[in-house]
Amino acid sequence: MSDTTSARTDHLLRGGRVRSADGTMISYLTRGSGPVVVCLHGGLGSALSLLPLSAHLADEYEIVMMNLRGHGTSQWGQSPPAIAHEIEDILAVVEAVGPLRALFGYSYGAVLALETALAAPQRINKLALYEPPLPVTYPIPDPALLETALASGDYEQLLLTATTGSGGLSPTELAALREDPLWPSKVAHAPTLVPTMQVLAGLQPTVEQYAAVSVPTKLMVGTTSAPYILEAADLLAGAIPNLTREVLHGQGHHVDHQLLSRSLAAFASDRAA
Structure with a gap:
């Protein structure tokens, strides 16, 4: 096989599944x-959300994109939502695909990655995070409101409640949200927000516990993200002793994948960012 053919084959999407500790089947690409x-x-999101990032990294790394439980083709959990089960899922995938160079998490995934490094530092060599919405500053909505919207099938209301608080937007503001090409996909995935918020609500609303994270950590943030994201990043940067921080200027929570990939690749390979 020629080098060109080999490289082309390496870029083909592959997949796998593992069974987590509680029996939940977790899939990945x-x-x-x-x-x-x-x-x-x-x-x-799902593993599909990470495909643009993987396209920039596949020449140098094997990128394993998990579907968190209840997302993508992973099963909904066999146990009630809890951070312990999310960590078990991640470690099951790490065991299946390792040895691991780095664990990377985006947004909610960054919270899970951080908690995994805290719980099992011996399994994680490096930790990379993009804008974790930590409960120390994140305005977690009332779970009862989300569950009511879910039970009645009001997916769009569920999404609005989770992302805007009360969901009391003007018609103009709602119309602007609906202009987002991703809005229908977000609405379709709205039920996943209920266990997501339950997991976040079960975490300590502090950052002091993360001082025990001992692995090399890189925290990446944009400059235009919500204040609660940037405030949490400031607190986290002050808590983790072995942490470097990179600010991606002009970026927000929906970050340019090429810029993010450069930062992640530099950290994973020990190059200067």
């Missing part, structure tokens, strides 16, 4: 070859 980087998507 893989692209590329080289040191393994496991990536965790954000809320309302």
Whole structure:
């Protein structure tokens, strides 16, 4: 096989499944070859959300894109939502695809990655985070409101409640949200927000516990993200002793994948960012 053919084959999407500790089947997609980087998507996302990022990294790394439980083709949990089960899922994938060069999490996935490094530092070599919405500053909505909207099938209301608080938007503001090409996908995935918020609500609303995270950590943030995101990043940067921080200027929570990939690749390979 020629080098060109081999490289083309390496970029073909592959997949796998593992059974987590409580029996939940967790799926993942893989692209590329080289040191393994496991990536965790954000809320309302799936492994598909990470495909653009993987396209920039597949020449150098094997990118493993998890579907968190209840997302993508992973099963809804066999146990009530809790951070312990999310960590078990991640470690099951790490065990299946390792050895691991780095664990990367985006948004909600960054919270899960951080908690995994705290719970099992011996299993994580490096930790990379993009804008974790930590409960120390994140305005977690009332779970009862979300569950009511879910029970009645009001997916759009559920999404609005989770992302805007009361969901009391003007018609003009709602119309602007609906102009987002991703809005229908977000609405379709709105039920996943209920367990997501339950997991976040179960975490300590502090950052002091993360001082015990001992692995090399890189925290990446944009400059135009919501204040609660940037405030949490400031607090986290002050808590973790072995942390470097990179600010991606002009970026927000929906970050340019090429810029993000450069930062992640530099950290995973020990190059200067």
